[in-house]
Structures are given as C-alpha cells and as structure tokens.
Amino acid sequence: MAFQQTLKNKVAFSGIGLHSGKEITLTLRPADAGTGIVFHRIDTTPPVSIEARTENVVSTRLSTTIGKNGAAVSTIEHLMAALFSCGIDNAHVDINGPEVPIMDGSAAPFVEGIKNAGSKSLSKSRKYLVVKKPVTIRNGDKRITVLPSRYYRISFDMHFDHPAISRQFRTMKFDRESFADDFSPARTFGFLAEIEALMAHGLALGASLENAVGIDDNGIVNPEGLRFTDEFVRHKILDSIGDFALAGVHLVGHVKACKSGHELNHKFITELLSRSDCWSLMELTPPENKTASFPISLPEMAWLEAC
Known part of the structure; x- marks a missing residue:
C-alpha cells in the first residue's frame, strides 16, 4: 500500500447511460505514476481530457459530473469507487459518450473487470490525507x-419518508475485500412516481429494473427483491467513496454523514481540502526490506513523512 498502482492490462465496459439512455463504451488503460484518473472524451473533436478531481466537478444533480473545455462526463461515482477500492491510483479512461454506463446499477461489474485486468505497483509513493482536526x-x-x-471509516445515517427505506444506518472500516463483497453490489435506487418528471427533463432515460431498484407506494418493484436488507444505505456509502475519491488522495479519518448526497459530498471535499490546518499530507516511506500496510500500525506511524 506504500506505492501508487495502475492497471496491468486494458479493460473495457459497455452499457446504457442511466440518464442519457445512450449506449456507451469506456476503456481503462494503464497510466504513469502521478497521472491520477483522467477521462478522455474520444467522441469529441478534438478529444477532451478531464482530470477526475474535485475542482473539475460541474454538476451534482442526481450524479457527479466532471467537465472541462466544453465537454463533460457524468455518473462517474460508481467507477471512481471501484477504482479506489481496487487500489488504482492512475488510469486513463477513454469514453465515447457523455456518461459512464450504469451497468447493473452498482459498482460490482467495474470491480470485477478491474480485478481481472490486474494491477501493478509504480515507483512513486502514495499520498494520504491524515485528518488532525x-x-x-x-x-x-x-x-x-x-x-x-x-x-478510513464511513458511517452513514439516511432517512426517507417511505416504509421501504425509512431510516437506515451502517458503518464500515474501509478495506478492499469488504467493499467488494458487502458494498460494491449495492444498486442505485429511485421512486417510480418521480420517473416521468425526470424523463421530461432529459434524465433517467436509460433507467430500468435491470439497473436500479424501483420503489412505488407499496414497496420494492424488482421481482428479485433486494440484494441486502439495507441495500440503500450501502449504496449511499458506495456513492460517498466514489465522490470522496475526487480528492485525489487517500483519506485517513472517520467520515460521519447524515442524509448527504452528491452535492454535499462535493462541498465537503472542497471544504476539507481548503482547511489545510486540519490535516497533514503524508506518504508511507517504509524502511528497506519492509512493506507498509494499511491501516497504519503504531510502528509504521514512524515511517510517515510530510510531503
């Protein structure tokens, strides 16, 4: 965990955009250390590159959208969560449309594809934002x-005035295996009563019960039911991990969220990054013949050096 990682091989994904309804293909490619995650709109002339960073967020309406030079890519949060959870710090994302495909509404297909592509360590150390205040x-x-x-821990408290959701709370101490098994399969969800209004505004054009959990006045519409009894709050944690990954560093701190969504997630990361008195930017520099692990043990705390 001391060093940055990238993909070992290319991997491609295709599917419908949840809001655009367009068939979209994206390809993940390896990238050099220090590149970060960069989206490339290869369908534009000329192609436009957009760094997946907080400062490039242009919209948080129903999803997180980044943009630059007149081009944008929306609904990036599930892919960002998958890349983060698989330890991928650097990757090029070639995409031929304005939105990341929704796949099955979760991050699981991305996690599986990235794991199959493999990862490799790079020579540059990974940075951690360690919260002090x-x-x-x-x-x-x-x-x-x-x-x-x-x-890195996230606790989420959500409330909806609907009996199918009501109040749900969950906390998770982040690790790759736990995220892959217990959070990445959690799907996005929506209320059927709102679909017509969303479609009238050009949103949710690709939504279906194959890529979202539908909720009506009587409860869950999907014939297969839920993947978890608390699938909704698990998905909110998934979204948060993807949104927080736009900080460009790994957080070391306990995030407690109540009723938050993409807009507040973005405002939170923007505020946190501006409060340099409340954190230290660190990197793990293990002594020769030793390997740093995470979470950081007490002996390893001595290896932390300010960048």
Whole structure:
C-alpha cells in the first residue's frame, strides 16, 4: 500500500447511460505514476481530457459530473469507487459518450473487470490525507463531519419518508475485500412516481429494473427483491467513496454523514481540502526490506513523512 498502482492490462465496459439512455463504451488503460484518473472524451473533436478531481466537478444533480473545455462526463461515482477500492491510483479512461454506463446499477461489474485486468505497483509513493482536526459541513438537516482516526471509516445515517427505506444506518472500516463483497453490489435506487418528471427533463432515460431498484407506494418493484436488507444505505456509502475519491488522495479519518448526497459530498471535499490546518499530507516511506500496510500500525506511524 506504500506505492501508487495502475492497471496491468486494458479493460473495457459497455452499457446504457442511466440518464442519457445512450449506449456507451469506456476503456481503462494503464497510466504513469502521478497521472491520477483522467477521462478522455474520444467522441469529441478534438478529444477532451478531464482530470477526475474535485475542482473539475460541474454538476451534482442526481450524479457527479466532471467537465472541462466544453465537454463533460457524468455518473462517474460508481467507477471512481471501484477504482479506489481496487487500489488504482492512475488510469486513463477513454469514453465515447457523455456518461459512464450504469451497468447493473452498482459498482460490482467495474470491480470485477478491474480485478481481472490486474494491477501493478509504480515507483512513486502514495499520498494520504491524515485528518488532525474535525471538519463539518451542513446544509439544513444534512451533515458531514470527519474526525481523526487511524482508519478510513464511513458511517452513514439516511432517512426517507417511505416504509421501504425509512431510516437506515451502517458503518464500515474501509478495506478492499469488504467493499467488494458487502458494498460494491449495492444498486442505485429511485421512486417510480418521480420517473416521468425526470424523463421530461432529459434524465433517467436509460433507467430500468435491470439497473436500479424501483420503489412505488407499496414497496420494492424488482421481482428479485433486494440484494441486502439495507441495500440503500450501502449504496449511499458506495456513492460517498466514489465522490470522496475526487480528492485525489487517500483519506485517513472517520467520515460521519447524515442524509448527504452528491452535492454535499462535493462541498465537503472542497471544504476539507481548503482547511489545510486540519490535516497533514503524508506518504508511507517504509524502511528497506519492509512493506507498509494499511491501516497504519503504531510502528509504521514512524515511517510517515510530510510531503
């Protein structure tokens, strides 16, 4: 975990865009250390490259959208969560449309594809943003706080005035295996009563029960039911991991979120990055013949050096 990683091989994904309804193909390619995750709109003339960073977020309406030089890519959060959870710090994403395909509504297909492509370590050390002081952002009854912690942990408290969801709470200490098994399969969800209005505004044009959990007045519409009894809050954690990955570094802190979504997630990361007095940017530099692990053990804390 001390060194940055990239893909070992290319991997491609194809599917419908949840909001655009367009058939889209994207290809992940290896990238050099320090590149980060960069999306390339190869269908534009000339092609436009957009770094997956907080400063390039142009919309958070129902998904996270990044844009630059007149081009944009939306619904990036599931792919970003998959890349982060698989330890991929650097990758080129060639995409021939305005939206990442929704696949089955979760991050699991991306996780599986990235794992099959493999990863390789690079010679540059990975950076960690280690929280030293609490940071909180609020919008009405929505709130996100991050506290100092030896781990990257997310706790999420969600509330919906619907009996199929009601109130759900879950906390997770991040690790790759736990995310892949317990969170990446959690699907996006929506209320059928809102679909017509969304479609009238050019949204949810590709939505179906094959790529989302549908909810009506009586409950879950999908004939197969839920993948988890608390699938909704698990998906909110998945979205948060993808949105927080736009910080471009690995967080070490306990994020506590209540009723947050893409908009507040973006505002939170923007606020956190601006509060340099509340964190230290670190990198693991293990002594010769030793391997750094994560979460950071007490002996390894001595290896942390400020960048």
